[in-house]
Amino acid sequence: xxxxxxxxxxxxxxxxxxxxxxxxxxxxxxxxxxxxxxxxxxxxxxxxxxxxxxxxxxxxxxxxxxxxxxxxxxxxxxxxxxxxxxxxxxxxxxxxxxxxxxxxxxxxxxxxxxxxxxxxxxxxxxxxxxxxxxxxxxxxxxxxxxxxxxxxxxxxxxxxxxxxxxxxxxxxxxxxxxxxxxxxxxxxxxxxxxxxxxxxxxxxxxxxxxxxxxxxxxxxxxxxxxxxxxxxxxxxxxxxxxxxxxxxxxxxxxxxxxxxxxxxxxxxxxxxxxxxxxxxxxxxxxxxxxxxxxxxxxxxxxxx
Numbered sequence: 001x002x003x004x005x006x007x008x009x010x011x012x013x014x015x016x017x018x019x020x021x022x023x024x025x026x027x028x029x030x031x032x033x034x035x036x037x038x039x040x041x042x043x044x045x046x047x048x049x050x051x052x053x054x055x056x057x058x059x060x061x062x063x064x065x066x067x068x069x070x071x072x073x074x075x076x077x078x079x080x081x082x083x084x085x086x087x088x089x090x091x092x093x094x095x096x097x098x099x100x101x102x103x104x105x106x107x108x109x110x111x112x113x114x115x116x117x118x119x120x121x122x123x124x125x126x127x128x129x130x131x132x133x134x135x136x137x138x139x140x141x142x143x144x145x146x147x148x149x150x151x152x153x154x155x156x157x158x159x160x161x162x163x164x165x166x167x168x169x170x171x172x173x174x175x176x177x178x179x180x181x182x183x184x185x186x187x188x189x190x191x192x193x194x195x196x197x198x199x200x201x202x203x204x205x206x207x208x209x210x211x212x213x214x215x216x217x218x219x220x221x222x223x224x225x226x227x228x229x230x231x232x233x234x235x236x237x238x239x240x241x242x243x244x245x246x247x248x249x250x251x252x253x254x255x256x257x258x259x260x261x262x263x264x265x266x267x268x269x270x271x272x273x274x275x276x277x278x279x280x281x282x283x284x285x286x287x288x289x290x291x292x293x294x295x296x297x298x299x300x301x302x303x304x
Contacts, residue, residue, distance in 0.1 A: 051130025
């Protein structure tokens with residue numbers, strides 16, 4: 001299934017490295033679920049359930065982007081801005097653009113769709129019965145659950161891939177050394193609890209390890225703590241990285257552990273972690289809003 005974009009100018013947005021987990025037309029409505037579990041309607045699907053023309057959805061999309069650039073929300077944009085901010089949506093675009101088979105897919109998140117449907121049902125100059133019926137139908141379950149049920153989609157266990165990695169560690173780190181994966185496990189657990197998908201695309205210990213490795217070399221820490229060495233790190237078969245198992249990862253002497261902890265808490269978490277998380281905004285159901293919240297969880301707190 002593909003959207004026919006020939007009659008409408010395509011909104012300009014960087015595409016995210018997300019795939020479509022499932023997508024179908026159900027009851028004449030184009031809908032789907034992205035890899036991050038976000039349910040969506042296509043531009044055509046949103047037009048269908050809101051009882052409006054697809055060109056009208058495009059106009060609203062463009063008006064929203066223009067309002068964000070100027071910071072001035074008037075008319076229907078004021079209504080959308082107030083309603084969307086209440087549910088934590090403040091992105092400058094109403095859709096997520098996904099690369100699919102060489103063509104763009106404009107995925108409108110369920111939060112956005114619900115507000116747009118409500119607008120056409122109750123707030124537009126000319127409300128319509130289609131939007132009213134859709135709003136009442138989706139209100140029974142919530143739009144996300146409605147889409148999940150319609151597509152027979154069951155969310156994956158968010159702990160599965162992390163637990164698989166933990167289960168095959170097999171104490172491969174040499175005695176007297178520590179690994180980055182074990183040391184940042186607390187951070188990884190925090191991210192999973194915050195609903196950031198931890199999978200073959202998001203491997204936080206690689207980020208920490210690469211930055212720490214550069215810090216280690218730049219500061220010649222081996223002269224202070226002893227040489228680091230490689231050990232074999234294995235990925236579960238559910239990870240594409242498993243095709244090149246075993247991977248050579250660095251193990252650091254235990255004498256360097258206090259230095260790592262100091263660096264991790266005072267350098268990485270305050271200065272390196274936030275940019276890393278903000279790059280993952282597209283993987284989070286709440287987009288930039290969720291990413292900003294996650295980026296701030298390790299900010300130092302003052303004692304009063």
